[in-house]
Amino acid sequence: MALLSLFRFMRACCLAGLVGLAVFIAGAAPALAAFVLPPLPYPAEALAPSIDATTMTIHHDRHHGAYVANLNARIADHPELEQLSLEDLQGRISRYPAAVRNNGGGHYNHSLFWRVMAPPGQGGTPSPQLQAAITAAFDSPEALQQRFAQAAADRFGSGWAWLIRRPDGSLAITSTANQDNPLMDLPGIERGVPLLGLDVWEHAYYLDYQNRRPDYIAAWWSLVNWNEVNRRFAEGLDASGASKS
Amino acid sequence: MAHQLPELPYGLDALEPHISRQTLEFHHGKHHAAYVTNLNKLIEGGDLEAKSLEEVILAVAGDATKAGVFNNAAQVWNHSFYWQCIKPGGGGAPSGALADKIAADFGSFEAFSEQFKTAGATQFGSGWAWLVLDGGTLKITKTANADLPLAHGQKALLTMDVWEHAYYLDYQNRRPDYMTTYLDKLVNWDFVAANLAAA
Secondary structure, three states, X not given: OHHHHHHHHHHHHHHHHHXXXXXXXXXXXXXXXXXXXXXXOOOOOXXXXXXXXXXXXXXXXXXXXXXXXXXXXOOOOOHHHHHOOHHHHHHOHHHOOHHHHHHHHHHHHHHHHHHOEOOOOOOOOOOHHHHHHHHHHHOOHXXXXXXXXXXXXXXXXXXXXXXXXXXXXXXXXXXXXXXXXXXXXXXXXXXXXXEEEEEOOHHHOHHHHOXXXXXXXXXXXXXXXXXXXXXXXXXXXOOOOOOEO | OOOOOOOOOOOOOOOOOOOOHHHHHHHHHHHHHHHHHHXXXXXXXXXXXXXXXXXXXXXXXOOHHHHHHHHHHHHHHHHHHHHHHEOOOOOOOOOHHHHHHHHHHHOOHHHHHHHXXXXXXXXXXXXXXXXXXXXXXXXXXXXEOOOOHHHHOOEEEEEEEOOHHHOHHHHOOOHHHHHHHHHHHHEOHHHHHHHHHHO
């Protein structure tokens, strides 16, 4: 009994110390951990050969990591960002300067991108409900793929192609420049909940495909994580999987 | 007369190790070549076919219905200009009238360099950083995607391509390293000085 009590006492002290340390760190530098780079949901090499490990590592650690760091660096000027979810930020992005738009969009878009991909053979298939919506909007899954690929190929410069659910529940394909996305309250953007997003910045594919963006788009389709698309479609919620502290 | 892909003014290996042969093979042989091919297809048989490249650009600039022509024509122009802005053994500081003009308009060459690199670093997404002559004054600008000084009434003197395809095989995400190398090792100041003298 005495040993057990001593153990409990020590564990309590230890936990209290950890909590105290965490409070101290958070209090000392609240901005540093406001937005967090989510880990890849699979190993960096899991999407090969369509996307190799080097591309995934640089893309996630360096590019996405920089968007998170640069977004957090804006909190000093916009302290209310700490109270906003990443999703809510997108819907009021017009109130903010370009640095918040670009880095906030970059953080949201990449957080979604990792989750709407899965290792080959693990992405499942569209649910019956999603299939019905695809048929209603595009006539067939093949037409969806063809139109999505066209949107991705036609995006001149850097940007994204999207499958969205419009406010009326119907599906649509759209595309945005740079790190904008369909949640943003900006002119020229067709708004809706992103179900599927494809990064066509050259950094997403240049080490693997160089100038051959259409080859990247075609290979990428086999990586789509339909389980995640189904979930996003069914929930009607915007859950990118990205988190704050 | 269809628009032609100009030859590089140096060998594919000539800019090593700062810009690799592989990068030039894709950048010139694929990207630049595709803009030429696409432009020729888009204007074939139309009113624009007989016009010079500059005339095509000015004719369609600002016309959203001609964005495809503008993007390809401007990218043909931008890349032909870019190849001449760099050379083996380039970089460093300019001399003569160009150096005097830079000192007069920017305060110092160092101030110019910092502003030029800032323009390149802050061109979010794809685009270009420029040294231009605008109403007799040197200025630094940046443009998105295919946009260029000609469409804004400015005379281009120097450009740096900051599309990721310009540097990704050699520098990946490290755009600042590419920009520093561009200024320290690659800029063809003789070309820039000739552009200023001809303005």
